[in-house]
Amino acid sequence: MRIVSSVISVHSSDTAGVNSALYELGGMCVVHDASGCNSTYTTHDEPRWYHQPGRTYISALTENDVIMGNDERFIDNVVKSAANFPRCRFIAICGSPLPVMVGTDFDALGREIEFRTRIPVLALHTNGMRSYLAGVNEALIAFAERFCDDNVKKCSRRVNVLGATPLDFSVNGSIGSICRWLEEKNFAVNSVWSMNSSFEQLVQAGNAEVNLVISSAALKLAEYMEKRFQIPFVAGVPVGKRFADHCAEALKKVCQNGVSQKTAVDLRTPGKKACVIGETLWSSSLACALEMDLKLETRVLDPLEEEFAFTREGDLHVPDENAVEKAFAESEIIFADPLYKPVVPAGGRFCAIPHEAFSGRCFRKNMKDLCCKNLEKEFNIC
Numbered sequence: 001m002r003i004v005s006s007v008i009s010v011h012s013s014d015t016a017g018v019n020s021a022l023y024e025l026g027g028m029c030v031v032h033d034a035s036g037c038n039s040t041y042t043t044h045d046e047p048r049w050y051h052q053p054g055r056t057y058i059s060a061l062t063e064n065d066v067i068m069g070n071d072e073r074f075i076d077n078v079v080k081s082a083a084n085f086p087r088c089r090f091i092a093i094c095g096s097p098l099p100v101m102v103g104t105d106f107d108a109l110g111r112e113i114e115f116r117t118r119i120p121v122l123a124l125h126t127n128g129m130r131s132y133l134a135g136v137n138e139a140l141i142a143f144a145e146r147f148c149d150d151n152v153k154k155c156s157r158r159v160n161v162l163g164a165t166p167l168d169f170s171v172n173g174s175i176g177s178i179c180r181w182l183e184e185k186n187f188a189v190n191s192v193w194s195m196n197s198s199f200e201q202l203v204q205a206g207n208a209e210v211n212l213v214i215s216s217a218a219l220k221l222a223e224y225m226e227k228r229f230q231i232p233f234v235a236g237v238p239v240g241k242r243f244a245d246h247c248a249e250a251l252k253k254v255c256q257n258g259v260s261q262k263t264a265v266d267l268r269t270p271g272k273k274a275c276v277i278g279e280t281l282w283s284s285s286l287a288c289a290l291e292m293d294l295k296l297e298t299r300v301l302d303p304l305e306e307e308f309a310f311t312r313e314g315d316l317h318v319p320d321e322n323a324v325e326k327a328f329a330e331s332e333i334i335f336a337d338p339l340y341k342p343v344v345p346a347g348g349r350f351c352a353i354p355h356e357a358f359s360g361r362c363f364r365k366n367m368k369d370l371c372c373k374n375l376e377k378e379f380n381i382c
Contacts, residue, residue: 005321009339011304012167012357014126016045017135017217018094019056020165022122022143023048025199026089028055030078032104033096033128035060044360045132047171055088057081066102071109079116089199090120090146092139096128120146131304132167132357133279136217140193141224143202152206152229157255158190160208160231162222163215165195167357168279170367177371178214181238185248193218210234210254212247216281219309226260235310236263237282239370240289243267264288264310271297271314274333277324277340278303278355284310286335286353286370293375298335301327335379338363351379 012020019029019041031041035058042049042056059074082088093110110123122142126135140162159182164175175196179189190208191201205225211233213222222233232254238244243263250263264284273296276283280302287298300315303324311317318324325343328334334348337355339362344350354363370378 007342008321008324009337009358012045012132012360013040013128014130014132014135014138015094015096015128016041016357017132017137017165017167018092018124018126018139019135020046020132020167021136021139021194021217022092023054024052024194024197025143025202026087027122028057028082028085028088028091030057030059030081030091030093031096032059032074032093032099032106033061034098035062045167045356047166047356047361047364055085061096061098066098069102071104075109075112075116078113082113082117082119088119090122090143091117092122092124092142094124094126094135096126100127122146132165133215133217133304136163136165136167136215137220140218140221143194144205144221144224144228147199147203148205148228149203150206150228152204154209155188155190155207156209157187158208158210159187159251160190160205160211160225161192162211162213162225162233163218163281164192165215165217168215168217168282168355169195170354170356170364172364172367172369174367174369174371177369178212178238181244181248181372182212185251187251193221205229206231210251212236212251214281216279216310219281222260230258232258232260234261234263235265235281236288237285238372239282239285240293240375241372242292243285243289244372246288246292262310265312267292269297272299272330274298274335275301275327275331276335276353277301277318277327278337278353278358280304280310283335284315289370289375290335296333299331338366 106123110121114121191197206229213235214237234250236247238247283300290296329345335351337358338352339359
């Protein structure tokens with residue numbers, strides 16, 4: 001029972017990650033799940049649902065479908081739904097816990113749906129039990145494998161931004177700030193995976209000279225592009241002024257030598273004065289910025305199950321509520337989503353940083369855009 005959360009929330013699932021990653025790309029996302037569960041993926045996890053058209057279809061899985069293995073109903077409904085969407089670029093199908101438990105063959109379903117509709121199908125293997133990072137990662141790689149053009153021409157100082165979803169960055173202007181920062185540093189944005197960029201822009205991702213990874217959900221995509229297109233990457237979110245400048249210098253250096261760099265790890269000296277909890281690349285970038293701007297030694301607490309590629313010795317994996325509470329007790333200042341506040345020890349100083357993938361729409365109006373910002377003013381620590 002240690003992994004059960006009795007006070008704090010849990011992160012969005014891999015299924016939500018798929019829907020978020022593919023939301024703007026002109027396809028239809030199909031979730032094989034019970035009727036009524038679509039609100040989780042739309043109104044709670046997806047802030048774009050209220051002002052930007054989306055194509056999320058829930059299969060309305062029933063007990064009879066499960067018991068009888070009625071895959072034909074699922075296939076037929078998806079085919080009919082796709083017919084209602086003109087110019088549907090692709091269909092992405094993914095699962096929730098129940099179809100996975102009964103051994104649903106999503107690859108076979110995908111082949112049959114593609115045969116009937118003549119629309120490309122991405123058969124994804126979510127199970128609703130992993131975090132959104134796994135879903136974003138699988139969806140983006142599947143898209144790149146299927147649609148990215150090999151006939152590309154490298155363009156100097158063009159950048160792909162990888163890992164942009166509202167689950168990590170909400171719709172508070174952060175992605176726009178990152179793109180403007182790149183332009184101010186004399187880089188051109190080639191594509192953003194996947195907010196504010198079109199299907200056609202992502203298809204031409206191979207034109208870029210370098211990738212900027214801003215979420216651990218896109219690390220494997222960056223490694224895939226490095227192997228396929230020979231595009232090196234810089235991993236780091238340009239938060240704070242000094243760390244943003246360091247990221248810009250890293251991008252220039254990588255363009256010259258072609259050697260990928262994890263800036264959010266390379267600079268850090270973890271300490272227990274403060275802690276940051278959340279998605280590891282963003283948290284590590286903020287920890288770097290706090291150390292550079294405020295001389296505040298900070299360690300990262302990783303509550304997710306993905307690879308710990310952006311943590312250093314002294315950082316801590318906190319897989320359950322008890323581990324989080326214990327780690328908080330060892331720090332004087334805590335940077336976390338407001339839903340972590342109930343497990344902050346008495347006397348601990350709390351700096352709220354809402355995270356869409358953790359608290360959904362609860363604190364959306366308070367989401368912070370920290371790109372190139374003065375952190376002393378943002379947090380008023382000193």
